[in-house]
Amino acid sequence: MKLGILRTPARTILPISQKVIKKLSDLGAEVVIEKPESSVNWEESLIQNSAPYVSREEILKTADILLSVGYSELESVNARYWISEFQPFNQPDITGKLDAMGITGLSLDMIPRISRAQSMDVLSSMASIAGYKAVLQAADLLPRYFPMMITAAGSIRPARVLVIGAGVAGLQAIATARRLGGVVEAFDTRSAVKEEVESLGGKFVEVEGATDRSDSGGYAVEQSEDYKKRQQEKLAERASGADVIITTAQLRGKPAPKIITEEVISNMPPGAVIVDLAASTGGNTIYTENNKLVAIEGISIIGDSYLADSMPQTASELYANNAFNFMELIVKEKEIQLDLDDEIISNAKING
Amino acid sequence: MKLGILRTPARTILPISQKVIKKLSDLGAEVVIEKPESSVNWEESLIQNSAPYVSREEILKTADILLSVGYSELESVNARYWISEFQPFNQPDITGKLDAMGITGLSLDMIPRISRAQSMDVLSSMASIAGYKAVLQAADLLPRYFPMMITAAGSIRPARVLVIGAGVAGLQAIATARRLGGVVEAFDTRSAVKEEVESLGGKFVEVEGATDRSDSGGYAVEQSEDYKKRQQEKLAERASGADVIITTAQLRGKPAPKIITEEVISNMPPGAVIVDLAASTGGNTIYTENNKLVAIEGISIIGDSYLADSMPQTASELYANNAFNFMELIVKEKEIQLDLDDEIISNAKING
Amino acid sequence: MEAFNLFVSNHIIEIYVLLLAIFLGFELISRVPTVLHTPLMSGTNAISGVVTLGGVILVRSADSADYLALGLGSLSIVLGMINVVGGYAVTDRMLKMFKKEKK
Amino acid sequence: MEAFNLFVSNHIIEIYVLLLAIFLGFELISRVPTVLHTPLMSGTNAISGVVTLGGVILVRSADSADYLALGLGSLSIVLGMINVVGGYAVTDRMLKMFKKEKK
Amino acid sequence: MTGIVSILYMVAVFCFAIGIRMLRQPKSAKQGNLISLAGMLIGIVGALIQPLGEVDNNYIWIAAAMLLGTMIGWPLAQKVKMTAMPQLVAMFNGLGGASATTLGIVELMKVSAETPGGSIAVSILALIIGGISFTGSVLAYLKLEGTLRKQWVVPMHNFWNLLILVGMVVIGAIMVVQGSVNIPLLLGLVVLALFYGVFFVFPIGGADMPVVISLLNSLTGLSAAAAGAIYDNKTMLIGGILVGASGTILTLLMCQAMNRSLWNVILAGKFKAGSGAGGGTDQVMKEITKPDAAILLQYSKNVIVIPGYGLAVSQAQKTVKELDDLLNSMDVEVKYAIHPVAGRMPGHMNVLLAEADVPYEKLLDLDDANAALKDTDVVLIIGANDVVNPSANDDPSSPIYGMPILNATDAKHIIVMKRGRGTGYSGIENPLFFHDKTQLYFGDAKASLQEITEELKENA
Amino acid sequence: MTGIVSILYMVAVFCFAIGIRMLRQPKSAKQGNLISLAGMLIGIVGALIQPLGEVDNNYIWIAAAMLLGTMIGWPLAQKVKMTAMPQLVAMFNGLGGASATTLGIVELMKVSAETPGGSIAVSILALIIGGISFTGSVLAYLKLEGTLRKQWVVPMHNFWNLLILVGMVVIGAIMVVQGSVNIPLLLGLVVLALFYGVFFVFPIGGADMPVVISLLNSLTGLSAAAAGAIYDNKTMLIGGILVGASGTILTLLMCQAMNRSLWNVILAGKFKAGSGAGGGTDQVMKEITKPDAAILLQYSKNVIVIPGYGLAVSQAQKTVKELDDLLNSMDVEVKYAIHPVAGRMPGHMNVLLAEADVPYEKLLDLDDANAALKDTDVVLIIGANDVVNPSANDDPSSPIYGMPILNATDAKHIIVMKRGRGTGYSGIENPLFFHDKTQLYFGDAKASLQEITEELKENA
Ligand SMILES: NC(=O)c1ccc[n+]([C@@H]2O[C@H](COP(=O)([O-])OP(=O)(O)OC[C@H]3O[C@@H](n4cnc5c(N)ncnc54)[C@H](OP(=O)(O)O)[C@@H]3O)[C@@H](O)[C@H]2O)c1
Ligand SMILES: NC(=O)c1ccc[n+]([C@@H]2O[C@H](COP(=O)([O-])OP(=O)(O)OC[C@H]3O[C@@H](n4cnc5c(N)ncnc54)[C@H](OP(=O)(O)O)[C@@H]3O)[C@@H](O)[C@H]2O)c1
Ligand SMILES: NC(=O)c1ccc[n+]([C@@H]2O[C@H](COP(=O)([O-])OP(=O)(O)OC[C@H]3O[C@@H](n4cnc5c(N)ncnc54)[C@H](O)[C@@H]3O)[C@@H](O)[C@H]2O)c1
Numbered sequence A, B: 001m002k003l004g005i006l007r008t009p010a011r012t013i014l015p016i017s018q019k020v021i022k023k024l025s026d027l028g029a030e031v032v033i034e035k036p037e038s039s040v041n042w043e044e045s046l047i048q049n050s051a052p053y054v055s056r057e058e059i060l061k062t063a064d065i066l067l068s069v070g071y072s073e074l075e076s077v078n079a080r081y082w083i084s085e086f087q088p089f090n091q092p093d094i095t096g097k098l099d100a101m102g103i104t105g106l107s108l109d110m111i112p113r114i115s116r117a118q119s120m121d122v123l124s125s126m127a128s129i130a131g132y133k134a135v136l137q138a139a140d141l142l143p144r145y146f147p148m149m150i151t152a153a154g155s156i157r158p159a160r161v162l163v164i165g166a167g168v169a170g171l172q173a174i175a176t177a178r179r180l181g182g183v184v185e186a187f188d189t190r191s192a193v194k195e196e197v198e199s200l201g202g203k204f205v206e207v208e209g210a211t212d213r214s215d216s217g218g219y220a221v222e223q224s225e226d227y228k229k230r231q232q233e234k235l236a237e238r239a240s241g242a243d244v245i246i247t248t249a250q251l252r253g254k255p256a257p258k259i260i261t262e263e264v265i266s267n268m269p270p271g272a273v274i275v276d277l278a279a280s281t282g283g284n285t286i287y288t289e290n291n292k293l294v295a296i297e298g299i300s301i302i303g304d305s306y307l308a309d310s311m312p313q314t315a316s317e318l319y320a321n322n323a324f325n326f327m328e329l330i331v332k333e334k335e336i337q338l339d340l341d342d343e344i345i346s347n348a349k350i351n352g
Numbered sequence C, D: 001m002e003a004f005n006l007f008v009s010n011h012i013i014e015i016y017v018l019l020l021a022i023f024l025g026f027e028l029i030s031r032v033p034t035v036l037h038t039p040l041m042s043g044t045n046a047i048s049g050v051v052t053l054g055g056v057i058l059v060r061s062a063d064s065a066d067y068l069a070l071g072l073g074s075l076s077i078v079l080g081m082i083n084v085v086g087g088y089a090v091t092d093r094m095l096k097m098f099k100k101e102k103k
Numbered sequence E, F: 001m002t003g004i005v006s007i008l009y010m011v012a013v014f015c016f017a018i019g020i021r022m023l024r025q026p027k028s029a030k031q032g033n034l035i036s037l038a039g040m041l042i043g044i045v046g047a048l049i050q051p052l053g054e055v056d057n058n059y060i061w062i063a064a065a066m067l068l069g070t071m072i073g074w075p076l077a078q079k080v081k082m083t084a085m086p087q088l089v090a091m092f093n094g095l096g097g098a099s100a101t102t103l104g105i106v107e108l109m110k111v112s113a114e115t116p117g118g119s120i121a122v123s124i125l126a127l128i129i130g131g132i133s134f135t136g137s138v139l140a141y142l143k144l145e146g147t148l149r150k151q152w153v154v155p156m157h158n159f160w161n162l163l164i165l166v167g168m169v170v171i172g173a174i175m176v177v178q179g180s181v182n183i184p185l186l187l188g189l190v191v192l193a194l195f196y197g198v199f200f201v202f203p204i205g206g207a208d209m210p211v212v213i214s215l216l217n218s219l220t221g222l223s224a225a226a227a228g229a230i231y232d233n234k235t236m237l238i239g240g241i242l243v244g245a246s247g248t249i250l251t252l253l254m255c256q257a258m259n260r261s262l263w264n265v266i267l268a269g270k271f272k273a274g275s276g277a278g279g280g281t282d283q284v285m286k287e288i289t290k291p292d293a294a295i296l297l298q299y300s301k302n303v304i305v306i307p308g309y310g311l312a313v314s315q316a317q318k319t320v321k322e323l324d325d326l327l328n329s330m331d332v333e334v335k336y337a338i339h340p341v342a343g344r345m346p347g348h349m350n351v352l353l354a355e356a357d358v359p360y361e362k363l364l365d366l367d368d369a370n371a372a373l374k375d376t377d378v379v380l381i382i383g384a385n386d387v388v389n390p391s392a393n394d395d396p397s398s399p400i401y402g403m404p405i406l407n408a409t410d411a412k413h414i415i416v417m418k419r420g421r422g423t424g425y426s427g428i429e430n431p432l433f434f435h436d437k438t439q440l441y442f443g444d445a446k447a448s449l450q451e452i453t454e455e456l457k458e459n460a
């Protein structure tokens, strides 16, 4: 059984690591990796020459299973299974494309968020990194200190950080911003989040009347117009003092809610920074452009949903572990056997 | 009395702030600021339109005193005094140039490090920022997490940080790296530093036999060859596990000691980051290039002595406060009167 | 009143002993960690085996032909002795649990 | 040996009283918060003013013409009484400090 | 001789007092028991050599009886299982009471015209109190053994109660006043006393037996004191009184520890026992008290802390570090087992513990922790639930089935800190909380940790 | 009558015992003192009505003496300043001892051929012990008042010590054996006893006086007990013994609280006292004890903490936060005054306090702090030195002249925590430490803070 690791254009993460290669060989799988265009320093640490680099064509021709971090167009593939993050909610035509290729897509981002599947949850591990990096980038871009400083040259008040959407990424952002000494407020529509925010030392901003559905598997649902209005007002108020805003609000299969309006931005002090992790689904601000830094009225807006890519070594390791944990579930006796009674597998299988 | 604020090429900091403009007007000084080439978002916050922008020529023609963060060639100046950071130790010909211009240079970096002068100590306030930013930039560049993480997708050990030279910048770097969750070791030739490092939760790496002269006013002195060898060995050992090295070792009026050798670097894991704050005096690594990011054997080396420039708003505020505190000392009855019995003033005055 | 005065005067010192002993008994127990409740109960219970002393004195004073007194007296010694021996031994075993074996 | 036996036999109960009282005295003080050390010292000091009782008995038994005994006895009452009154009063004042006036 | 004996007796008394005092702290308890034993031996020697005038001594009988008593008592104490100790203590206590009763009977049989009223009275007291203690203790034994599970209440229990007491007082008064004793009266007294013991203990539930035993223990002490009065023996008198008094306080302390009044325990017929019984299930959560938890931690050689979301909610990270430091100073090794999904975000526990400056070396990940747990004395679970839920291992119907967990049950003791009966993120019951080894400490985690820390500082 | 008096006396004894017991907890202490007072009144009534046979009674004298004693004692107790209470207690204690001595003298003067040796012996005891306690207490009073600051040690102190003791024993023995007393011997005894008190206390430093007073207090108790033996008065006897015994334990506890042995205190002559006396200067640093520091903090309405480099060195940031929380729960407001150059890098204190989660709102910068200090009850300086050095304001020759500082002296009380006499970064002396308002608490900052926190928890 040969596992081919494909690179995904514009992504730095490689869903494999030396440790996983070893574990896979115990499972009976041999790993080949698509040759990089140029060598990357951290990749040596990651792979440590434990699997050969081969050309993309060769992988497509010889591999039995493909593994990548995202979709890219392929021609004539030999493999029958392709494990990746296909995001079928955002790319509804993906199943058709896979069908056309005659390959079965196993989408890691479709794995249900049940306890047992946490070790395969790429959304969590990548979001966690993104939350961390969002704060680092904001702190680097901000023209002032995060922590409070009382010094001989003057006293600096701590930076105020507002986190919108306290999911995995948001919570990690709260934790990181607090570590750096920022004063953190956070805000979410799910009510359980209040306690979670407080458990990290953040302050929760309450907006009354949120819709919170427990049957949505931990994902947020769309909110009423009335609620959105109240949220706007509250936000405009809180944002006026914020030096950094980190937004992570996403809705499954829908464009991200536009939470940061023109009014909110005009309330922010010049030099402030917004990091929008929801950029790939449209962004939480009206100005967000995916993978771009835009400056509006003195405010910098970083739009990036793939911030994990800026920490590629760890991100690759974690991604590889997630993918391996999933493969361990589907590989039986050196072959892929999909047990469709298992909700993890049935959810991950998006076509074929 | 008219104070002209000059911009220094390649520097972002402006040595003035709205607060200081107000205080200066109480002192009887009117402030004019050199027009920026293009507007900068944070500058609005800093100045808040409390002083007019005028052209450079006009400042040179009308101002009685000049204030800038660094030296730049000027022709035909009206002013009799120029307050700046002239770094006469690194630019020995500076006095001659100032003499030629017929202007008296008051160099803020020459102010002795006595308690009373701490509020004018631009070296400290800028170094503090540099130490903070050095860690942020290293963390952003590092392909892995700083903090330890035990997650469903795998366990990540904390990043190891080695700080060389625990002066103002080094201490701030230690504090910031510890905040982010890194494991920090630090190293210095001055013996007092051990306790200081530990007072921030860092571990001190001991190399025996350092020369430590108390008459050097808090600045380090050059070390013996024997010591340098022992330091090399110890460092090579500690560096082999370090993900981040931050170097700040400087000697007054001498090129910075080359502490990070080829051997040390070859011991570091690929992907590791070195931030060299001693870059402007030659750097502490043999590869450092000032204001450049170089990559050697998988290691990124950021050479930047002016990291404070990357946090311009706060840096400008603090610089302005420092400069003001100095001016308060020399301005008497709306005029500059240099009391050369005051060691602060006599040290600051480098010519004329 | 006379009788009372007489009794109190004659026995005042014994009354002191009694009251002091009671007071002391109360004072001896205070803030005992709960885990020690049972050992403490067991330990004091062993002390109440002091009744054996009475048996000993009884048997010693008895006529060596008075088998009823001898028999009952010996019975009381047996019973009391079980209380004493068993009581102290079991307390000791309970307390052994508090020895922390060092690695 | 005889004398010893006699003494012990005659005074055994007094000895019990003494020893029990000493034991009780020890037991009474244990785990006193440091702030209470001084009040406690002051409070027990007031009790040692009980020596006044001796003065009272002395003066009562003295011949009403024996001015030396009366004088010294009264002196001891005065001294003891200062100890009693002052001791209790000052202890009470110390203990009042534990009432915190709320702002 | 008399002098020496008097002194022996006195030494015995103070050995008892000192012994009891030392029994009150774990450190000195064992030695205290030995000192008290020494007192007992000294007392027995005193009784053996005390000058009694011209008597037959009958040392053979005495030696035989003592030997017999020792041969019965010793093996019983050695063989009993740890868990059966309380009932054995009850049994021993009963025998002590029986011993006093026997003495009372013999002395009453000896009563003659010259016997002073006081002597008759103390003999009667020894008989009655000893008798009550005897049957009461035997019943307590049976209840604890589980042989007797019933507990009934006679209608008008208090009335009958009073009646028997009055009956005993009346018979006693007759004997004292008459200055003589006849067999029917004596028999009647014995029967009433024995019956009263049964009557007293029967209605009380098995769970309350420890308190009852402590109460009966203090009665036995009093009966020994009464017997001491018969023979004018100070050791018996004062020793008995010490036991009576300290036993009473101990009884009250035990009630307090159960959060009940003594009254409530004795009249327990009405209330059902088992205060910690599970809501719907018939399983029981066992609670642990503050001093017990503290001692358990202090006397262990290593502790593994399993932090969970509850630790974060109560922001107890610094408090747990403080406890850790304290335990370290007591030579207890403390580590932390970090479950990968503990808390609500990846690395949640790491963030908290780093904030509290817990050294990274003390953190164990899942695999290391599960290896270490096998050799761990106490595992302290702080606001964690799902991550230690064994149904993830063995209950395929559980929503968390298949998730790897921290195997807390591998450790010797388990202490769980949580606020109440709340479930975790997954909302399911956790069988671990009903496990044999598990003891719960309820309350906000931070407050709970502070309480234990305080307690430990006091013990130190 | 005898019966009633005996019972009154007995009640008095147990009132004393119960009173002492209750004095041991803050909550019941006040009431305990009243119960003990009640015991005293009952005892006095007993002494007044006790049948003594045909005696003159002289109630007039007694009434007059009691009135006089009351009129002296009461106003003294009412007027004394809080801080002067310990010396007043010493004085009272001395008078109690003097009273016993007087009784002893009178009784010895009455000695005749019929007087049993035992009576003579107890009279001698009352005289000696009371006498020692008297002069010792008066000396302690003077030392505490500050009237007497010297402390000298005679060469061969122990030898003389022993000699006086032997002298007293010899004289006493002569009296008992002779069965008679003559004036020179009596005088000699009195003089020796009084002198011994002085000799005993003189070498001990003022800071150790509380311990000495406690020891003398227990001596006074014993002298009262001896006097009780003279009159066969159980209240005096047992009451005195209770005081003697509990006083002894209390003395030991006080030594323990100071982390010294009793021995070390008594033999302190060798060690220099006033362990905080200025090195080269003749100014004196005043030390503050743990309980005083705790009470000062607890009973203030607001506290400002001034942290410095020492806080960082001892890594006490979390401990100070704990103290802060505790004080908050006691309704004391705590803020932090952050000097711009405190520590060794810009923002050093900020980093530390943020790590301990001190809310930013509690941090005051130089200007705000100096404004707030004017209305502050206690300022707690933790390991800061240069940043509170007033010579920066008023000594132009100082190397730190001109640096703005935190004006700690504006607050009502100043507590400084540092390890010893170390200077700060600038290496210069700090006159603040010798300021009237300043009290020093020596030790590593973290340990010191922990100690105070513990103490506060006990008070709470
Ligand atoms: N790590 C992640 O990335 C992540 C993300 C999302 C979900 N999850 C899920 O979260 C769960 C984590 O497991 P866990 O064991 O850490 O937590 P848990 O299962 O949620 O249990 C937390 C326990 O803490 C107790 N508690 C709450 N507040 C407390 C307080 N103030 N003091 C004391 N106890 C308190 C609660 O019981 P009482 O109410 O009785 O006190 C509860 O039983 C897993 O099911 C995991 O799948 C994890
Ligand atoms: N902030 C900056 O950027 C910076 C940079 C360089 C220099 N400085 C200078 O550093 C000084 C800072 O003033 P400061 O008041 O914070 O500190 P400081 O003047 O250096 O005094 C620190 C005090 O802490 C005590 N101490 C040390 N370790 C201790 C421990 N473990 N426990 C208790 N006490 C301890 C020392 O006395 P003992 O030895 O008796 O305990 C010492 O008196 C100023 O002179 C400033 O100019 C500041
Ligand atoms: N049980 C598990 O194994 C497991 C694993 C991972 C995550 N989860 C749960 O799933 C939740 C969602 O995770 P996620 O981070 O992937 O979510 P996400 O990326 O889909 O959304 C991020 C956050 O934005 C919030 N949000 C959406 N619309 C918003 C609006 N209009 N205003 C404010 N906030 C808004 C959401 O509530 C969510 O908290 C997590 O918080 C976690 O509790 C569970």
Ligand SMILES: NC(=O)c1ccc[n+]([C@@H]2O[C@H](COP(=O)([O-])OP(=O)(O)OC[C@H]3O[C@@H](n4cnc5c(N)ncnc54)[C@H](O)[C@@H]3O)[C@@H](O)[C@H]2O)c1
Residues within 6 Å of the ligand: B113, B114, B115, B117, B118, B121, B123, B124, B127, B164, B165, B166, B167, B168, B169, B170, B187, B188, B189, B190, B193, B217, B218, B219, B220, B221, B223, B248, B249, B250, B251, B252, B257, B259, F344
């Ligand atoms: N009293 C004051 O007001 C005041 C103000 C600021 C700084 N200071 C003191 O001055 C000191 C120096 O400050 P700085 O940060 O500007 O110094 P710097 O920038 O000149 O040097 C940075 C550090 O590098 C160290 N170093 C030099 N050569 C080294 C070598 N070969 N190996 C390792 N380390 C080497 C130095 O000891 C110093 O700690 C500070 O630490 C501080 O204590 C005092």
